[in-house]
Amino acid sequence: MTETPEIFDRIYTRHGHRCPMSTLGGRLGLAAIKWLGDNTGELQAIYSNRTCATDGIAETTGCTEDKGSLIVKNDGRHALTLSTAQASVEVELTTEALEMAGRYRSLCNRLENGSDGLEADEQVKRRAEMDAMLDELLPQFWQAEDQKLVQKKSKD
Numbered sequence: 001m002t003e004t005p006e007i008f009d010r011i012y013t014r015h016g017h018r019c020p021m022s023t024l025g026g027r028l029g030l031a032a033i034k035w036l037g038d039n040t041g042e043l044q045a046i047y048s049n050r051t052c053a054t055d056g057i058a059e060t061t062g063c064t065e066d067k068g069s070l071i072v073k074n075d076g077r078h079a080l081t082l083s084t085a086q087a088s089v090e091v092e093l094t095t096e097a098l099e100m101a102g103r104y105r106s107l108c109n110r111l112e113n114g115s116d117g118l119e120a121d122e123q124v125k126r127r128a129e130m131d132a133m134l135d136e137l138l139p140q141f142w143q144a145e146d147q148k149l150v151q152k153k154s155k156d
């Protein structure tokens with residue numbers, strides 16, 4: 001099993017569980033910071049979807065809703081705008097990234113459906129199946145090239 005890179009470890013600690021969207025939020029945050037370049041000053045983030053991704057964004061950019069530096073809108077896209085006083089960049093998850101994350105969600109939906117009434121050992125078995133998929137999927141998100149997961153929208 002691939003060891004979790006430190007930054008993603010921190011994301012999962014903040015977030016409370018491992019999942020594709022918190023991981024992809026981290027990839028969005030890291031890519032946005034890289035593409036923003038070394039502009040100094042306070043960062044301001046806007047993310048257009050309330051998902052697990054916000055914790056990945058918070059951990060990688062330092063912008064949080066508590067501090068008022070992360071604003072979450074709900075326009076259904078998976079796009080992050082990161083700005084300083086001098087510059088701004090918008091990044092969005094690719095269709096491929098969303099499809100990869102969607103496969104995990106379908107598995108969860110299927111396995112969680114009616115799971116309350118199940119015997120404990122069947123629940124453990126289903127949990128193990130979901131964990132196995134994460135063990136396979138998350139390293140792909142850690143290691144993929146930026147452009148496989150994130151597209152940059154030019155704002156200038």
Ligand SMILES: [Zn+2]
Nearest residue numbers: 018019022052
């Ligand atoms: Zn999550």
